[in-house]
Amino acid sequence: MNQSQNTKPAAALVIQGLRKIPLNAAILAPLVALILLFAVSSLASEYFLNTRNISNVLRQVSYTGIIAIGMTFVIIAGGIDLSVGSMVALVGVIVLYVVNAISDPVQAVILAMLAAIVAGSLFGLFNGLMVTRGRIAAFVVTLASMSIFRSLALYFTDAAEVSTRNPIFSNVGGGFFLSIPIPVWVFFGLAIVAHVLLFHTAYGRHVCAVGANPQVARYSGIRVKRIVLSTFVIAGLCVGLSAIMLTSRLNSVSPSDAGYFYELDAIAAVVIGGTALSGGRGTVWGTVIGALILGIINNMLNLTGVSPYLQGLVKGAVILLAVLLQYKRAA
Amino acid sequence: MTFSRLMKTAALTAALTGTAGLASADDYHIGVTVPSADHGWTAGLMWWAQQATDELSEKYPDVSFTVLSANSGTAQVSNVEDLMIRNLDALVILPYNPATLQSVISEAYEEGIYTVVVDRELEIPAQDVFLAGDNPGLGEQAARYIADELGGEGNILVLEGPPIPINSQRVDAFNRVMGEYSGINILASQNTDWNPQQALSVTEDLLGSNPQVDAIWAGDDDVLVAALQAIEENERDDIQLVVGGGGSQRVIEMIRDDHPMVKGTVTYPPNMIASAIALAVHGVKGERLGDMYHGIPSRVILAADLITADNVEAFYEPDAAY
């Protein structure tokens, strides 16, 4: 039990060190949880710290992580987007169709990537318009569009998987740059951009204001509806990016399966990361940490070979623990 | 390393009911991944995978196993990636959906991992062994049996599975055979997703709109049970025959107990995963099967056997989960 005793003072030291940095409890708690989880995982499996494993985990995390970053904006502005998982499937189908429709491989891939971003943004715009112009609750709108997007993806493909023989497509999501998988670059790059947008621009401040109290925001001259609309577009755009990474990694898309339950993983990542589901405050870094926590749990369970029946239990328990820890600290 | 050992042992005990604790001498590590148990057949699959790994790791102390399941194709991709980290010698996989898993299975195969693909075939072969049930055979056997029992005449309802290749293989073969019988009339053919709840409501709707039905073919035995419930609740006495597919113990018991409507089903056994694991054990060691003169065959198709009262005892396995 030596090691478990050693980890405690070490973790305490880390906490102490972090206290000096002006971090708030909302981000500190998930960070502590991540560090603990990391420590436990590296003890539980000798394979965990393997570089290839770390790179695998990061890549596995990046698909839902990218979406969770978009979801962070929606949730901070007081909304929710349940349609992101289905949207991955529909955008994925569009990506594969474009890749297969154009004969020049390079052109095909570039156009497919553009198509994904445009399509994702448009689907997000649809959600956003329904919420702002249609005055329907975001939960209801996206519950409906979740069903619509999935159904369209199944209809266009007759529920069959679509794959491609394009020789370079799989290098996008399956490739490496400086021996780090490309989706991971995209994930962290996006996180930096999103962090700057949320914390360092007037737009980000307005997103928080709208989520905290839309009335106050309106009286302060903020165009509340436009901000809400924009968060859904951001979420859609992130789905577009994720769909490119996912489909190109797999070199195919399964309309029934792609993005399955991504909305729940994304929401879980956002919540673990300390963003209030009621909106008004949150951080991108928290979401990144939340996504990493979820990814490491999955990986650790697979590496240690915990009974497949029990994996859901462990995952759920860790989500509850992370959030509990956070409320304890916030209080 | 006491703490680490403790964690590991606890985890492995939960997973493999203790046998993997002897992992000290394992020369071969075999990873198994299957879709998670979301209906009867996949539950059977999981049961058989656990059963086979328990038995085989006892019998061969130099082999250890890790069994994982995934609730989606992309989750299964992660499963394979994670398994590959653990110095895998062989991979046994029933792919959730083949195209999604294509690239990661190819990666494993190209790394020299002995790969056994079960049930759902990859578009670009990337395996040492492919083992599957006979999907067209399942449809064919069911069709011949129903046609014979009805004397070549009657109205039939078909309860299909989800729109995936193995379902169309079964249904296409069924329709092809039925096409030979001019007296057979297929009233309707509808998707149940192999989900009992959905099957119940679909059957209710179909019975409502078709006053005279002679036989029902359900592509799956769980669907058959749901269809029976719909028939009983609607108090229909026109249906003479309900035929399933898969070979669940529950349906086999009905056949054994002379059920008035359930008199036959066709095997599509979930224990194919167990055989696949056994093949992987021998394949990865470079052994031959019994006295065979060849190595492990690269393609194994299990026959679709018709089960009736005549041969039911041979298929009865009371402990199995399916």
Next chain:
Amino acid sequence: MREPILRLEGIGKAFGPVQVLEDISLSLVPGEVLGILGENGAGKSTLLKIVSGIYTPSAGTIHLDSEALSALDPITARRHGVAMIPQEFNLVSTLRVYENVFLGQELRRGGLLDHGAMRQRTRELLASLEVALDPDLPIERLSVAEKQMVEVARVLVNEARIVILDEPTTVLTDREVAVLFKVVRTLVARGVAVMFISHKLKEVKELCDRLLILRDGQQVELCEVGELSEEDMARKMVGRELSQVYPDKPPAAAHEASPALQVRGLSLKDVLYDIDLEVHRGEVLGLAGLVGAGRTEIAETIMGLRRRDGGALHIDGKAVDIRSPNEAHAHGLAYLSEDRQGKGLQLSFNVMQNITSLSLKRYVRGLIRHAAERRQAEHYQQRLSIKAANLGAPVSKLSGGNQQKVYFSKLLDIEPDILLLDEPTRGIDISAKQQIYQLIRELTEQGKAVIVISSELEEIIGMSDRVLVVREGRIAVELNGDDINEEQIMLYAAGARQHANCERVGT
């Protein structure tokens, strides 16, 4: 004299170092109405919360039914028959009248709700109060006064013996007040003791038997109502002459001749009719009137928060079209809402973020310059003496007065020329009030034009150079000079007197 049902002995309450209530001693006998007078922040609501068990006193003893208690919790208080009718009603708007009356204490028969009995009992209760109200109506269809009656009925179900009414008349019309008073007298006749909180002197005079006056947490008077004139009450409440609270007004001609903001024929369907007003640089214009007269709507329509149906705006003589708060801000207008927590401040945001929420553009050079935000916040912290331990803490942790100062800073940070201040001192303590009055005067001295909307007559009288009285969506009168007094304002606000066309009265 009858045995007192409630006796307070030396009750005090401190929040940290701040003493909000000190050495309060009183007794209450069945069948009497005790009026409690005091300005906002005098400690009235703290006292109420102590009696109803929400706050624990930090000193003193509470005797309920001759049982001595050093602390009281809400459940014990309710068991002793203490019931409070709050300003904000605790009614479920989607449920029916009788369901609300019995909410939390539903009558059951055989485990199931006995709707019939509850309906019948509610009907009897309302009849005994001589209120004609259908027990089956959903709450959302009731008027404010009717909702209040539902609260009263609820109190009766509890067989309350001490009923606390917290400023019950602020939201009522005169006729509704009369009904309420009749109901209170009915309660008293049954032997209920009533604590009646108000800052309306006339009402206290009319309804109450005895009177407690609080000022800055101190008990300044406890006597029979008949012993004090209204003027005495006012003096004891405020504790100083009005001139001490309000800064001196400049001579009448101090402001510029041409208006900074001119409004002509402003109308809003079914709410405002043909509003004309103008305000000059260097001037405070008071907008007086009853709650619901349309004063807030005038401000919100000018600000573009409501789409006007007619009328024109001129700023410094130029016609402007304002359709959104943004455009209003761009034209030098700024609006302080009466609802500080609901419309004014982001409670979860910190001081800096709130102060810069209108002026954020100025702090952006590509990215927000957080250091510049902090410097500006520190500047306001000093200028308005905002007491905040940490500028990074959410403003929800500040006191009402400090919140209001942050809200003022938020407006000032866009350097507006014309300020529309809606209830600028609502719910804040007397010293913060005085500081805000001082600030308003400083602003007009700097040449800004200020409109003050207030329901506190003293505030209107003390601050305004000129007053417009609003009644039922119309300007009833403009008052100047010596005519700016309580009597004149009330006469026009309540509609006893009316000018055919808005005329200037006075000098």
